[in-house]
Amino acid sequence: GRNVAANPSGADDAQLSLDMLRQKIPRLASDEPIFFDHPVDFGDPEIDGKSIAELIKGKPRFSPVEGLDKSVWEGKHCDGCHEWNEARLCEQSKNFAANDVSVLRLQHPLGTRFKVALAKWAQGGCK
Template structure:
């Protein structure tokens, strides 16, 4: 038995503190808290400059004001050459104002066919404009 004890490996030597630190996982990144600037409730009121909580990934987290200053996801007119639309701001061709977009949102309230057509900035934009208009375009 004494031979077995002698043949057993010695316990691991004490590790230095810096060696232990290297073995520990890095601290977790702090998670960002939701703020009032980014609604997480899909029933939250929609404002022109309030980040959207509805509409899908292409619009959520961005406001109507930010979206109208963006670039289309696909050509606004079928067959339009890429150099005329890709990575171009929609404001290059449209002079959108809050008032004009409010009126457009009102048309989506009564015209389901127009609402069902895909929009180059994402289908969620039309739903957001409709909801914004229904809330009084504030």
């Protein structure tokens, strides 16, 4: 096997990859704290000015599952499939906060900035 301690370039490469991914995470339009029931400035005109509480009762902008026929999800409300509430959403949001690049993994039905906001909300204690 390779002696990673003697040649840490593998770790350096991993860090470089992580740094490059982090550059792709969209920034929110505001650095203000995020609250569950207060309007958020996401930096996305489609969802700006809405709260997390409002958005989880709304309709998806993108398919929740890649390749899913539009007739299954378009025009439907998120709560038709999900039973999100503040506590459940906080638990999910903590995952995004713990692993920041995870927000890039899958396209979210409300967009990536929504996941970025959820992570920030969790970092602030899910208030």
